[in-house]
Amino acid sequence: MKIWQKIFLPSVVFTMIGVFAISMWLVVRSHTLQLEAKKESVQSRSSEVVAALRQTVEDQKHGYFLSSSLIEETITELCSEMSSEYVEVSAFRIDQAMYSGENTCFTFSKEDGMLHFQTIIFLSGAVYQVIISENIQPLLAQFGEDIKTVQIYGTLVSMVISIALLILAIAITKPIKDMEKATERIAEGDYKYRIMYRGKDELSELAHHMNDMAFHIEADTAFMENISESRRMFIANMTHELKTPLTSILGFADVLRIKPDISDEERRNYADIIFAEANRLRMLSSRLMELVTINEVELQMVPVNVADLLAQTAKSYQPICEEAKVSLTLELEPAIIQADETLFATLVVNLIDNARKASETGKEIQVCCKKRHNHVLIQVKDQGSGIPKEQICHVTEAFYMVDKSRTRKAGGAGIGLALCKAIATAHQGGLFIESEYTKGTTITVSVPLSKEG
Amino acid sequence: MSNSQYTILIVEDDENVAKYVQTCLSMGEYQSEICSNGDAAIERLSKQTFDLILLDIMLPGMDGFAVQEQIKTKGIPIIFLTAMQDVSEKVRGLKAGAEDYIVKPFEVMELLARVEVVLRRCSKSNGKLTYENIEIDTEKHTVKKNGETVAVSPKEFEVLCYFINYQDIVISRERLLVDLWDINYMGETRTVDTHVQQVRRKLELKDRLLTVPKYGYKLVRG
Numbered sequence: 001m002k003i004w005q006k007i008f009l010p011s012v013v014f015t016m017i018g019v020f021a022i023s024m025w026l027v028v029r030s031h032t033l034q035l036e037a038k039k040e041s042v043q044s045r046s047s048e049v050v051a052a053l054r055q056t057v058e059d060q061k062h063g064y065f066l067s068s069s070l071i072e073e074t075i076t077e078l079c080s081e082m083s084s085e086y087v088e089v090s091a092f093r094i095d096q097a098m099y100s101g102e103n104t105c106f107t108f109s110k111e112d113g114m115l116h117f118q119t120i121i122f123l124s125g126a127v128y129q130v131i132i133s134e135n136i137q138p139l140l141a142q143f144g145e146d147i148k149t150v151q152i153y154g155t156l157v158s159m160v161i162s163i164a165l166l167i168l169a170i171a172i173t174k175p176i177k178d179m180e181k182a183t184e185r186i187a188e189g190d191y192k193y194r195i196m197y198r199g200k201d202e203l204s205e206l207a208h209h210m211n212d213m214a215f216h217i218e219a220d221t222a223f224m225e226n227i228s229e230s231r232r233m234f235i236a237n238m239t240h241e242l243k244t245p246l247t248s249i250l251g252f253a254d255v256l257r258i259k260p261d262i263s264d265e266e267r268r269n270y271a272d273i274i275f276a277e278a279n280r281l282r283m284l285s286s287r288l289m290e291l292v293t294i295n296e297v298e299l300q301m302v303p304v305n306v307a308d309l310l311a312q313t314a315k316s317y318q319p320i321c322e323e324a325k326v327s328l329t330l331e332l333e334p335a336i337i338q339a340d341e342t343l344f345a346t347l348v349v350n351l352i353d354n355a356r357k358a359s360e361t362g363k364e365i366q367v368c369c370k371k372r373h374n375h376v377l378i379q380v381k382d383q384g385s386g387i388p389k390e391q392i393c394h395v396t397e398a399f400y401m402v403d404k405s406r407t408r409k410a411g412g413a414g415i416g417l418a419l420c421k422a423i424a425t426a427h428q429g430g431l432f433i434e435s436e437y438t439k440g441t442t443i444t445v446s447v448p449l450s451k452e453g
Numbered sequence: 454m455s456n457s458q459y460t461i462l463i464v465e466d467d468e469n470v471a472k473y474v475q476t477c478l479s480m481g482e483y484q485s486e487i488c489s490n491g492d493a494a495i496e497r498l499s500k501q502t503f504d505l506i507l508l509d510i511m512l513p514g515m516d517g518f519a520v521q522e523q524i525k526t527k528g529i530p531i532i533f534l535t536a537m538q539d540v541s542e543k544v545r546g547l548k549a550g551a552e553d554y555i556v557k558p559f560e561v562m563e564l565l566a567r568v569e570v571v572l573r574r575c576s577k578s579n580g581k582l583t584y585e586n587i588e589i590d591t592e593k594h595t596v597k598k599n600g601e602t603v604a605v606s607p608k609e610f611e612v613l614c615y616f617i618n619y620q621d622i623v624i625s626r627e628r629l630l631v632d633l634w635d636i637n638y639m640g641e642t643r644t645v646d647t648h649v650q651q652v653r654r655k656l657e658l659k660d661r662l663l664t665v666p667k668y669g670y671k672l673v674r675g
Contacts, residue, residue, distance in 0.1 A: 236537065240511045243536035244467045247558040251473035254560045258623040259480055260671065270476075273469050404466060404513045 003176060004169040011165050016158040023150040031143045038136055042087075042117045046132045049082055049089055050121055053130070057123055068093070068126055075128065091130040094120070113137035175203045183210065191218035230397075237399035241284060241413050245277035280413070287415045290346065291398060294422045299340040303450050306369050306376055307332035309341075313348045314367055317356060325361045328352075331368035335376040336450045339427055347423040350416045351380040351443055357406075358384025358441065374449050375429075381442040387435040395433065396421040420445070456482035459572060462503040463487045464494040464520065465534065466512050470557070474507060474534070474564065480622055481565040491515035491523075498524055505572060508551075510535040521549055530575045532567060562619070562628045569618060584617045585675040587656060596656070603655055608633070612648050616662060616672035625669040 056078055057071055075091045082089045117132040175197060182195040191214055197207035252270040256262065262270075314330055321328045337344075355365045363383040370377055387395055387402055394400045401407040401414040417431075420443075424431045429447035461483050465471040471487045478485040486503075488494040491512050498506075506524070508531050510517035521531055530552040538556055547554060552571045555564060582589040588597045594610055596603045605613065611633050616624070626642035634644070649670055653662045661673045 236511075239538075240536040243557045244470055247536075248467070248469040248473050250558040251470070251477070251561065255473070255476050255480070257668075258561060258625075259476075260621050260623065273472065277469055401513075 002173070004166075004173040007172070008162075008166055008169040011169075012158070012162045015161050015165070016154075019158055019161075020150070020154045023154055024147070027143070027146045027150050031139075031146070034139055034142075035136070038115060038134065038139065039117075042115055042132050042134050045087060045089075045134075046117045046119050046130065049079075049091075049130055049132060050119055052082065053078060053091065053121070053123065053128075071123065071126070086135050088114075088133040089130070090133070091128050093126050094129045095127070113140055175207070179203070179207060179210065186210075186214050186217070191221060234398055237414075238288070241399055242281070245281045245284070248277040249274050249281070284413045284415070287413060287419065291415060291419050291422060294343070294419075294426055299343065299426060301338045302341055303336050304339040304341050304344055305334060305336055306378060306447075307334045309345060309348055310367055310369055310378065313345065313352055317352055321356060321365070324356070324359070326356060326359045327364045329364060329366050331366065331370075333368075333370045335369060335371050337376055337427070337447050338450045339447070343423050344427070347420050347445065348378070350420050351378070351445070354416055354443070355380050355382035355384065355441075358382050358386075360384070371449065372446075375446045376449055378445045378447070379442060381440065383440040386437040386439050386441055387433070388437045389435075392433050392435055396431065417443075457484060459504040460484040460486070460501075461505045461507060461568070462494065462497065463507045464489075464491065464512065464517070465507070465509040466490060467509075470509075470534075477561045477564045478568070480561060481568065481619065483568070491517075491520040494520055495523055498527060498529070502527065503529055505529065505568060505575075506531045507555075507568075508533055510537065518545065518549060521551065525550055530571050532571055560628075562622070562624065562632070565619065565622075566632050582614060582617050584620075584672075585661075587613075587617075589614060589617065598656055605652070605655060609648055609652050609655070613652050613656065616652075616670070620672050621674040623665050623669055623671045628669070 053075060056074055060070075060074060072093060079089045079091050113136060115134045115136045117134075119130040119132075121128050121130060178197070179195055182193060185193045194211050194214065195207040197204045252274050256267065256270055310332055311330060314328055318328060352365070352367065359365055359382050365383075366379070366381040368379050368381075370379075385403070385406075391400075391402055395402060396417045398418040399414040400418075407414055417433075421431045424445050424447065427447050429445060432444045432446070433441065434444070435441040461478055463471050463474045463478075463485055465474060465487065466489050468489070471489065475485050475487060486497070488497050491514060494506070494508075506529055508517045508520060510533055512520070517533060517535070521533075524531075531550070532553045532555060533551050534555050534557060536557045552575065553567050555567055582591060586599050588600075589595070589610075591614065594607070596605050596610065596613065612629070615629065615633060626645045629645045629649075630636045630642060649662065653659060658672075661675070663671050663673060665671055
């Protein structure tokens with residue numbers, strides 16, 4: 001059963017019962033009162049008649065004995081005098097044996113629409129019965145008519161009330177219906193849909209909460225979709241990065257296998273390519289392993305002096321930089337952090353290596369570390385090719401390459417910065433990139449200082 | 454019509470893969486050119502027409518689908534090269550009007566076979582193949598040696614055409630099984646041997662259709 005039916009049907013039933021009960025009660029009551037009044041008037045009429053009879057008989061007697069026939073005559077005369085259209089007065093002598101003592105005795109009898117009032121009196125030695133009869137037919141007819149009227153009007157009023165209730169019930173339950181439709185849409189996956197509802201009642205609160213719910217579902221699904229999209233991209237990129245060298249390796253191996261008369265030069269050429277691509281694959285697989293395992297293995301946290309680590313790494317890079325005529329300057333402030341030494345070294349090596357790859361002859365790389373609040377900031381600044389503004393947010397994604405051919409030539413696969421970011425994050429730190437295209441890039445890694453240091 | 458009359462455009466960003474594709478094509482006697490990105494390819498196509506385009510999907514900047522969208526009015530058949538094995542990607546490529554789809558990594562013969570199928574489907578070849586004194590009509594399925602008809606079974610006919618199409622290339626038994634028998638398993642290759650021997654005997658190709666020990670066969674260039 002629908003809610004509007006639940007509201008509507010009982011209300012209609014109770015209203016009809018109420019309307020009929022009250023009006024019937026009123027009609028019956030007024031009828032009873034009228035009847036009572038009639039009775040009283042009949043009774044007083046009776047007293048009047050009796051008094052008049054006594055007076056008349058008394059007057060005529062004047063101390064003489066009157067014959068009973070004369071009295072009866074007088075009474076009959078008087079009675080017919082006192083009768084009117086509606087009230088019939090009659091008195092007659094009855095058997096002495098029926099008289100039971102006192103001269104006053106009232107009985108009511110109601111038959112044929114007539115109300116009778118009987119009085120037995122003792123009058124100059126005889127017993128008389130005086131009957132006052134009043135026609136109450138009109139009263140009864142009125143009562144019947146009233147009942148009919150009440151039924152008709154009661155039905156009409158009930159119908160009007162029912163219609164009003166029906167409209168009200170539908171109006172009240174309409175927002176529920178709307179909400180039901182809205183939830184259906186949301187359940188079907190239309191998370192952008194919002195329920196329109198004005199007012200300040202319980203339903204508007206409900207609508208409000210449901211909108212909140214839809215909002216959160218929308219946000220969460222967007223989040224999940226984002227994750228699955230980035231996973232998909234990661235896998236697509238990985239497949240591409242793995243299969244590209246594999247294509248060359250397999251392909252040139254196949255060429256060596258099936259091509260007739262290969263010159264020595266060609267053979268060396270093909271072998272070189274196979275060798276280079278296999279190396280690329282090896283590098284890629286070890287990088288990928290590092291990236292994948294960062295979050296899987298437990299880090300061996302030990303106190304590490306960042307300044308020492310940077311100095312050592314810079315030292316090992318010095319010969320390569322000198323050869324490329326790139327100057328490497330250091331500005332180091334001693335700082336101790338809790339870190340996994342091997343991983344953190346990978347981070348530092350990657351940062352310096354990236355800067356070196358980006359730098360052309362005659363440029364400078366600045367490496368510095370300084371304490372700020374309770375963090376250490378490691379900065380590697382180069383004057384290299386830089387990153388276009390709109391790409392900065394992408395460069396920490398795995399396999400993202402700003403200049404694919406340059407990255408390839410340098411033997412990269414676009415994993416370095418993703419790895420750095422993952423390592424920084426694993427140390428409760430962050431990685432920030434500032435870059436101006438063609439002018440140079442500054443990469444800052446911020447890691448909390450060791451509490452003991 | 455010999456393969457050297459076909460010019461094929463390779464659009465591939467990886468230098469070595471592009472070089473490999475070019476080597477494959479040269480083994481099939483095709484002319485080819487390399488473009489390393491979509492813009493260069495479109496630029497190149499505006500100046501010259503090609504018989505076929507081998508198009509990588511994951512290109513830097515404009516991807517393969519975008520390139521195809523821009524050049525499809527030229528009506529040049531396209532074979533996509535891709536690392537994806539995703540079926541939906543494949544459907545997308547073929548729906549967009551690509552002729553075929555090659556998943557990396559691929560072998561030399563795989564590429565050549567696909568290229569040949571597409572070129573044959575898309576060009577109005579006269580259906581004639583010749584090898585020295587052998588004439589083949591691929592439409593009528595007839596083989597003539599020195600003007601005299603030689604009776605061959607349909608499979609032997611296919612084997613013969615295959616070798617003539619890939620002269621001087623060592624062809625493995627497995628490759629023949631895959632390409633001609635549609636069987637994709639490493640196993641019984643005796644059927645191949647029987648057919649090759651029949652072809653060799655019927656057309657007197659003893660010194661031309663050579664057995665490469667432990668590998669397969671090779672038809673010496675005529």
